[in-house]
Amino acid sequence: MVNMRAMVIQSPESSRLVWSYNFNQRIMKTLFIINYWKLVLLLAIGLSCVSCNKFLEEEPRNSTYKEVYWKDPKAGESAIAGNYALLRNALMDGFYGVGNRYYIYGDMTPDIYIGINRDSYSHPEIGKGNWTSNYFAQSYGNWTVFYKTIAMSNIILKEMPLVSNDILILEQTDPEAFRKKIMGQAYFIRAFSYFMLTRIWGDVPLVTEAYDDPINAPHLGRTPRIAVMKQIEEDCRHAIGLLSWGYKTTAERAVTANRGSAYALMAHLYLWRATTADLASNTPIMDDVTRADTTINTLLAQGGYTLADTAKYADVFKGRSSEGIFELNVSENTLEGSSAHIGMKFLNSDYIPTYAATADFFTKPAYLSSHFYKIEEKEDWVWHEDIRQWVWETVQSRGLDTLDVRFKNNFVNYTSDKPVCIKYSNIVFRNPGQQLEPYNSNNLILFRLSDIKLLQAEIALYQNNPGRAITIINASRARYGADPSSLLKPGLTKTEVMKEYIIERGKELYLEGHLFFDMIRTRTYSDHITWLSEARFKQGGFFWPVDPRLFSENRLLVQTAYWRGKI
Incomplete structure (x- = not known):
């Protein structure tokens, strides 16, 4: 080989x-x-x-x-x-036995999502913003x-x-x-x-x-990213003109690019260009925001995609679901499963007998508590310094929302300091009798309907319409049976809603390669990425170095x- x-x-x-x-x-x-x-x-x-x-x-x-x-x-x-x-x-x-670069760029780069138990290549440094190691560069x-x-x-x-x-x-x-x-x-x-x-x-x-x-x-040097994004837009338009909606056969579903795939890519492109063309400005380019809005509306109206039944949530990540817009085949049905999928790094001997009792990777508890929250109330004495006395009143605190479908399906051992993520746990053993030769059979999901519908909340915030964004976020939470106390109340500021939008994206798209780019695009990186200062952001310090x-x-x-x- x-x-x-x-x-x-x-x-x-x-x-x-x-x-x-x-x-x-x-x-x-x-x-x-x-x-x-x-x-x-x-x-x-x-x-x-x-x-x-x-x-x-x-x-x-x-x-x-x-x-x-x-x-x-x-x-x-x-x-x-x-x-x-x-x-x-x-x-x-990616490095052998470590994981796929798609998830490294999008999910490991922030320091809130992935914890590492065992790793021979210093991958914890990625979540610290230190990418100068020869391992990373090469x-x-x-x-x-x-x-x-x-x-x-x-x-x-x-x-x-x-x-x-x-x-x-x-x-x-x-x-x-x-x-x-x-x-x-x-x-x-x-x-x-x-x-x-x-x-x-x-x-x-x-x-x-x-x-x-x-x-x-x-010989070719580096082309300015604005010109590169212009080429991406042109290629998307060519694809749209040549491709059709829908699929000829069920075998093509989601794993073959169609017109909907190109519209989804173009929507993401417009929002990325609207917010990163000028890193010194926090004001998005509204023409591109409008283009993203129009593109998504067309996709939703003509794409024929529907949200999957939450009772069959895990099937979305096996692939080819009704909400899949574009994904790559990683199915053992065609013997194309992966023995190196990042999802396998989160699994332990409960799922793959030959693995250790403790998985190589784990979900950070801070992610679960900050994203899957519910508001709990109780009566208690509270000291008020301004009047210097104790007052019996209602006190609010945050608890863990274990009712959300995404929480129930994706995480186990969540009360420990190293929760286990089972989002990608569709394991097929090529030697089933002895449970040997495990292969992950979860498609690589790149665009799906839930992602696109949530982007509408981001667009609403750029259009100074936090009310519409609240409606979209609440609809997502209600759909998954989240605790009612997590629903957003009317009257929140645009900044407050944007923070909750990123929380919702984090719940919906955990380990789907989007989250780091979401934070860059929305300027919410300071909430979850401790290593990325405003000064480093404006210098483009979130872009990766190139292998010398x-x-x-x-x-x-x-x-x-x-x-x-x-x-």
């Missing part, structure tokens, strides 16, 4: 972007083997102008194999399958995996329009509709990849061309501004 961390990427356009230990071997014979989609091997060989020791070893760089591949009527289908496989790999990549600071995905999208977008209908008709009843569907998904995957890149690193190289000659591909090895063969790349001189 190819060493994923030391390999040279297949795609021509990324050969100038990504690191290599020996870049003078940039055309060396490697193959990115993806078991998930076997046919993409041919694409990787044929279109990257890179040969492999096992396949086509003597194939010259100027071969016509590319033309042969795209004359296969199944080529487009195989290529887009490979594109999804690369995206899944990008999001689920893994989470390396964007190679995202550019592999982008490279595949670029190849598809270049080659698919050139495939004739005469070829496609051999497999497709409607060649033109098929072509649009493949290209629309490629645009979406490229847009999503760049959205991840710009939220993590800010300015990033922008590559939208598939170069035929990797040797002469231009990426600079070895590209003189135009520079380190993220905040981290220059620190790594």
